[in-house]
Amino acid sequence: MRNISPTEIEQLYAFTKKHYVEFYDLQSELVDHLANGIENQWQENPKLDFAEALQIEFKKFGIFGFTDIQEQRKQALHKRYHKIIWSLFKDFFRLPKIIATVLSVYLVYLGLRLFNSYDIVLMTFFFSSSVLVLCFVIFKSIQRKKRRKAGERVFIFNEVMHGYGINSWMFVLPIQVTNMFHNSLESTSMFAALCWSVFTVMMFLYHYIVLVEIPKKADIYLKEVYPEYELMQKA
């Protein structure tokens, strides 16, 4: 039986890249599929040209080729990323971390109660921290791009984790919410201070998880998401 050669495997990788599949994990899965399809065709017709066999297999993916597969895969991994964030977030409400969470809420509460009006303090705090987070993300992104070597294998989930779950809501929401309660008659009450303390700590926890905790454990998560990760590193 005629089998795909290592050179032809490289050609398959180049083919997937040419058809807009940027990520090594997905390229590998598609390469295996295409290789199987071609070998299957060679069982019937061993003299069939590799390029011709490849085109026959590629046509089976439909008019959109690999595009939909990549988009759906990215969405599926974003979903998995959000599950990880939620799981880590819940840990802050279990022992022993809940102690730190409650203490943080109390400290923020005490801090807010020093002021007559919370909205200016909170607006200033949220605006400054949004600017700091944005600078951090831009800096890290530039650092990653510089460190990335030519031909480095890029995995979708690695890109998702180092995208830090950045959404515009992370920056806009705290300021919008503060603005909503601006000049409210109730804005200086103990209850308001408690609510703002909880909100502030929740926002801090979210930022801490996406900016620090998940990137620190990136390798662990990569191996969880990609059982094939170590095999691929050696390939």
Add this chain to the structure above:
Amino acid sequence: MSNSKLYKGSIHTIILKLLSEHDKMYGYEITQKVKELTKGELNITEGALYPALHKLEADGLLSVTAAKVDNRVRKYYALTEDGITETTSRLKELEEYLATMQQLLYPKWSLE
């Protein structure tokens, strides 16, 4: 004749059913079996099958293992515990749906 609307949504159930009958399967194997099972009635492309597989994996219904085969890395899919439960549930739903449709198409009249 286009029948894709009737089959829409069944792909996940078909994949789950297939995997319930096998220990583990890889992508190409699954796509070939789906085509074989649906006997060409369902015009399903690989472009639609892989997203279905990835979604089931993201939902925690499938687990993944890998092995080096020939010159490449092969990804195998298998049902998780949740996947086994979900398969039973979906097949039951499909059976009930078919029974309802059967009744609609061929009603059994009774004086009772």
